[in-house]
């Protein structure tokens with residue numbers, strides 16, 4: 081896994097400042113259309129054009145689960161991993177290069 085810095089973007093759900101993303105499937109730095117998870121509130125996010133990030137819509141999530149079940153499972157596993165770290169009273173950290 082590689083962590084890539086990117087311009088600071090606020091999570092549209094919780095407002096936490098996001099300045100990096102960890103690539104878990106070796107596809108490179110985040111690009112428009114790539115999916116992510118807020119490390120603070122665990123919202124499902126989509127990188128958009130113009131260095132912005134938005135919440136994944138319910139329709140997008142349904143299509144993802146239907147058409148890309150492995151990616152859907154990966155996101156669920158990542159959310160569960162973040163929740164487990166937070167349940168231990170720790171703050172999840174980005175993976176360092």
Ligand SMILES: [Zn+2]
Pocket residue numbers: 091092093094095096118119120121122123
């Ligand atoms: Zn958030």
